[in-house]
Amino acid sequence: MSVAANNVHHVIPLDQRPDFKFSSDNLISLCGNCHDKMHDRINNKLTKLGVEWVKRMNRIK
Template structure:
């Protein structure tokens, strides 16, 4: 699912909405008082494990590439400590969380 999903119009539209919501700033850097342009939108609860949250706004956060790389191990897909902190912040998502 991931590759075709990321090319879909629905994802591209949602991604743009999230970047606008976050003012095109990396939200992890912002936590530490830094102003860094966001380059990607991260699924806090991983898409592979939670496809039902793919387009749910509270599950998405704007990040710069270095912070995105810190969120999960690219070889295993496992969330890092930083990724788990974000996941704990939003979990459990309310059942009524709207896309």
Template structure:
């Protein structure tokens, strides 16, 4: 049986690297001039739809819990308009 993705050491290490890269600041809040502590790493292209991007640094951004919740519609499990805007801004390197 494979270990769930979010419990894996690869994810935990990558998550920590992304938080450090972003200086533990929410990148969504930062766009609006706010300095908010980030506690979550968001998959711009959701893991469920693009597992091949699960550990790609360009696909991961640090967010506070409030902003991360605003990226997903928790009833439909789809990205919100805010989540789609991040997807439009971020793409795989050539």
């Protein structure tokens, strides 16, 4: 079963790097449930999974 990826996630959050807003290297398409796994919606911080993606992106650059 496939789920539509209808959310764009900024791997490095915009409040940290607003200059990466439209950088394709910083964007991933996710479904709503997967996007929610990247953020703690209560405190607006990245989850452990979200931080892992930031580390992954920093290795690429």
